[in-house]
Amino acid sequence: MTTALITHPDCLLHEPPPGHPERSARLSEVLKLLEGPEFASLLRKSAPKASEAALARVHDPDFVTALLEAMPESGYVQVDSDTIASPGTKDAILRAAGAVILGVDMVMAGEAKNAFCAVRPPGHHATPHRAMGFCFFNSVAVGAFHARAAHGLEKIAVVDFDVHHGNGTQAAFTSDPRLFYASTHQSPLYPGTGSADETGVAHNIVNAPLSRGAGGPEFRRAFEREILPALATFGPDLLIISAGFDAHRDDPLAQLRLDESDFSWATGALCKIAKQSCEGRVVSSLEGGYDLSATARSAGAHVRALMAA
Numbered sequence: 001m002t003t004a005l006i007t008h009p010d011c012l013l014h015e016p017p018p019g020h021p022e023r024s025a026r027l028s029e030v031l032k033l034l035e036g037p038e039f040a041s042l043l044r045k046s047a048p049k050a051s052e053a054a055l056a057r058v059h060d061p062d063f064v065t066a067l068l069e070a071m072p073e074s075g076y077v078q079v080d081s082d083t084i085a086s087p088g089t090k091d092a093i094l095r096a097a098g099a100v101i102l103g104v105d106m107v108m109a110g111e112a113k114n115a116f117c118a119v120r121p122p123g124h125h126a127t128p129h130r131a132m133g134f135c136f137f138n139s140v141a142v143g144a145f146h147a148r149a150a151h152g153l154e155k156i157a158v159v160d161f162d163v164h165h166g167n168g169t170q171a172a173f174t175s176d177p178r179l180f181y182a183s184t185h186q187s188p189l190y191p192g193t194g195s196a197d198e199t200g201v202a203h204n205i206v207n208a209p210l211s212r213g214a215g216g217p218e219f220r221r222a223f224e225r226e227i228l229p230a231l232a233t234f235g236p237d238l239l240i241i242s243a244g245f246d247a248h249r250d251d252p253l254a255q256l257r258l259d260e261s262d263f264s265w266a267t268g269a270l271c272k273i274a275k276q277s278c279e280g281r282v283v284s285s286l287e288g289g290y291d292l293s294a295t296a297r298s299a300g301a302h303v304r305a306l307m308a309a
């Protein structure tokens with residue numbers, strides 16, 4: 001079985017004002033790299049738009065309606081200090097969440113062994129009630145709640161190695177013992193959440209903050225000592241990865257010192273647990289990553305590890 005690559009050209013049309021780090025070139029560079037011959041066997045699929053009902057499984061329905069109605073037909077709408085909508089944003093955010101939903105459906109149907117959603121904007125800062133941190137809807141949480149509603153899965157895990165803490169995913173998961181969220185992230189850093197003592201209602205939240213300047217050895221140690229054992233004990237029926245690559249040493253928004261081999265290693269370790277726990281069902285979605293070359297190379301390493309799993 002193969003790895004699916006799910007994307008949509010609409011994800012390039014979300015255009016915050018010039019100078020904003022979350023720009024469309026991030027995704028176009030990733031897609032260009034994934035056109036290479038070693039990725040020829042990827043099963044390429046077009047992301048559908050998520051329905052409002054699917055979004056409202058995670059988000060307050062009034063928030064969903066209000067956010068979609070606020071999307072501009074021209075100019076910009078600032079929905080949070082650094083979260084700015086342009087005319088292309090509405091379709092991009094619906095495709096980004098729809099990609100994760102399709103990824104879940106494909107791995108559940110056995111059409112792909114795992115999937116990478118090459119989408120933007122990212123989603124992991126979006127809480128049930130609020131858009132923030134470049135994020136509008138929480139695509140991985142929408143995928144997780146879809147997996148439960150449409151496929152009857154009991155236990156769903158999200159592991160997030162973006163350099164920022166996924167406060168939105170944690171907020172959506174923290175009170176439900178059948179949902180698991182684990183994160184490595186630089187601390188202190190935006191959004192300021194994710195301390196190790198935030199453990200959820202049933203130790204279903206695992207935060208492994210890393211200090212400024214930490215590199216591959218510290219990252220791998222956090223995975224081996226904290227995240228991987230907790231994930232294996234939880235025993236997910238589906239694993240979703242919030243794949244941000246802004247912990248790369250070249251990233252301009254943070255100060256961790258990972259490289260492509262660390263993302264590849266983490267992906268392999270996660271897929272190994274998924275194999276033991278849920279027949280290898282993994283859906284990964286692009287979150288952050290703001291150095292164009294480092295993000296593309298890291299995404300390539302990540303997809304290579306998914307293909308090899």
Ligand SMILES: [Zn+2]
Nearest residue numbers: 162164246288
């Ligand atoms: Zn990030």
